[in-house]
Amino acid sequence: MTGGADRAPLWQEEAVAALVHELRTPVTTIRALSEMMLDAPDMDGSERQGFLSIIAAESQRLGRLVDEVMDAARLGSDEAELQLGPVDLGGLLREAARLAAPLLAGKDARIALELPAGPVAVRGDCDRLLQVLLNLLSNAAKMVPGQGGRITVSLETGSEAVIRIRDNGPGIPPGQHEAVFQPFRRLGPQGTRPPGTGLGLPISRRIVEGHGGTLVAEPAEGACFVIRLPVPPTEGSA
Structure with a gap:
């Protein structure tokens, strides 16, 4: 990296x-x-x-x-190197959802997956990408309501792979969708500070950018984080 x-x-x-x-x-x-x-x-x-x-x-x-x-x-240093290899994003998202499920213990909440039928392959560091997904799911699990909480994880593919992790919690304050990626910034509703160190999102963004992708927060009902990753060309494509 x-x-x-x-x-x-x-x-x-x-x-x-x-x-x-x-x-x-x-x-x-x-x-x-x-x-x-x-x-x-x-x-x-x-x-x-x-x-x-x-x-x-x-x-x-x-x-x-x-x-x-x-x-x-x-x-943030030139010494960090990603261990790149083939990664099936659908399988990785299923594993992330499985590992994150205990974070919803004690809540009437669930994680819903919306995935393509076939595999979506990218070249990446499986462990680091899983770290990003678990961080986003952990944040969502903290914010969803105790009754009727829902985290939706979707995956679309085309010229790039697009992962969206949405929740039906209170969301990010208006005008703060970029600020959440600043180190040590923890922004909850009405100026509250949710638990955590405030480093998970900056670290996650660096990991995604190290893969040639992007990680942003989009305005939505609740919070919505979007990861875009390049998809390698298939054999025979230009």
């Missing part, structure tokens, strides 16, 4: 400031709770257990953030 120098500004100044902000909250929480426990050796056992649970959760969040920052940095 190339183009690291062109993308470098994405991870300078504004991104560094955002990273510091994201790190500050869990670090502050861990420090405050740890100091409270040290200052109160006779603290009630249940209260201590509650503090430890929060510390563990915040530590895990820090770990995820560090992992995603490292992944984003690798994808």
